[in-house]
Amino acid sequence: MEGYTLLCPQMAPIHFSLFDATFAWRGHNVVVLSEVDHNAIEDGLRYVNNDACYPAIVVCGQLIQALKSGKYDLQRTGVLISQTCGGCRSTNYRALLDLALRKAGFGSVRVLPFNVNVVKSGGSVLAGRFDVDLAFVRKMLVTVLYGDLLLLLSNRCRPYEVELGVTDKLVAYWLGELREVILSNRRHSISKMMVRIVSDFESLKLYDDLQKPKVGIVGEILVKYHPDANRNLVATIENEGGEAVVPGILDFMLYCLSSDQHKKPYADVSFISGLKSKFAVWIIEKYRDNIRYALRKSGRFEPPKHFNHLVEKAQKVISTCNQTGEGWLLTGEMVELIEDGCPNIVCVQPFGCLPNHITGKGVLKELRTRYPIANITTIDYDAGTTEVNQLNRIKLMMSVAQKNLLAK
Ligand code: SF4
Incomplete structure (x- = not known):
């Protein structure tokens, strides 16, 4: 091109x-x-x-x-x-x-x-x-990892800043540094770079004693991450006194890549495809170990869990054969968030999104039965939906979250 x-x-x-x-x-x-x-x-x-x-x-x-x-x-x-x-x-x-x-x-x-x-085809698709070759695929993967790390660190720091705006400035600084590293052919150690990034975020002055309710964001991939599509949901949660927890994009990639492995018991999937899919997950998780390594000693940040942990969580409630839209990933993320102490969840989906209504809204009754503490609200996004309705639902969820935190 x-x-x-x-x-x-x-x-x-x-x-x-x-x-x-x-x-x-x-x-x-x-x-x-x-x-x-x-x-x-x-x-x-x-x-x-x-x-x-x-x-x-x-x-x-x-x-x-x-x-x-x-x-x-x-x-x-x-x-x-x-x-x-x-x-x-x-x-x-x-x-x-x-x-x-x-x-x-x-x-x-x-x-x-x-x-x-x-990723699975090593670039041949x-x-x-x-x-495109393996070096490009590797670089793309590392880019996603850096993005996930910055997302995790910034969402954890921003709501507790002593000096407003320092987190976003640090994100901008590191995006600039990382761009240079990516553009150059300079060999660098991913884990050392991640340790430096984490150490910078560790040294930000925060109100560490302040307790705010954590609110997970799950749902359809575009409205989950795109601030213009979800009317800046992270900022809304922060303005309402909460801390947003947004699972990384890598899990979505792994969800797509592992589909053959989960279909295999039920569909005509070749042994080789199942194996390739397992291998892709294994190798990508090896790369994600760099994030876990950088966060291993942190008292401030939680390292991401292994993808298989997410699979196990989803399988408690739903078959991992649900692979349309965000499929079982959506349910898995909700179970993982609740069990990890983040029972407040906003589940976002485009209006009329059938698969996510099944694996998102469709499992809510079961989740509320299993986890009475779950405080989940679903929000539909569409070109015509009014902001007021969405905001009201978020405010209602936040007031329950604040009450539960006080009671705890
Ligand atoms: S139906 Fe839902 S999951 Fe499928 S593409 Fe549309 S928004 Fe995404």
Whole structure:
């Protein structure tokens, strides 16, 4: 894709602000679009059939708005779009986007799907479209790990700051440093870098005695991480006196990669596919050990658990054959949060998202029976939903969370 500009829709600001550097290291000019404003949503609604779910409207709208801006040479511009290989929009994005682009008059713009199975295939699923090899896949994985680490550290520190704004400044500083490391060919020790990052966040002055209710955020991947799509849910929780706990993106990747392994007892999955899927999880967890190592002595931060721990938690309630949308991952994350002392949860989903209504809303009765302390609220996001309704539900959940914390 030499000479091309590839536009990439935003999803998770911390992670995605490193992704373009990862692509640039391989010589690709990727522009991560920054924000989704009202006009982008309007474009999405205009060119995507409104029976498609909200994330499709957000993503397509953002890309069309960028193409309309006149900033890019349309003959040498492509759009990068993620695919997950499930039964949902994330798989059918390509077709939706192709149609939307044609309707908007950008039919000549190339659409390049970026499939998470690139990890399992060692890069071959993208061969022919990108110059992708194992080194690139490794770099991408490390980028996700850095993003997950910064997400974990910043969410834990921000609500307790003595000096307002220092956490976000530190995140910005480290994003700058990490970009340089990613762009250069400098060999570096991931674990040493992570130890330095953790030590910087450990030294931030916080009100350590202050106790705030922890609130987990789970749900559909785009509305879970994208602040413009979820109306800045993390900030809302913090403004209401809570601490947001957002599980990392790596678990979603592992969820996608491990699908064959979980389907195997019930479906016609070859032994080799099952094995590949197990191997992918094993090797990625080896990389995540770097985060656990950096956090091993911390009294402030909790290291992430092994993916198999999440699988076990989900299997208590639901079959891991539920693999459409966020599938069993959504249930697993809720069980893990509750058992780890975070019973307050906001479960976010696009309005009308069928799979997540089953593995999110559908399991709530069972979760409340098993864990009476669970304080879960579900929030639907859509282009037309009013903020007031969403805010009221969050405030109600927060007041119960504060009461439970006081009682404890
Ligand atoms: S999981 Fe829900 S929101 Fe996501 S693509 Fe599927 S139906 Fe749409």
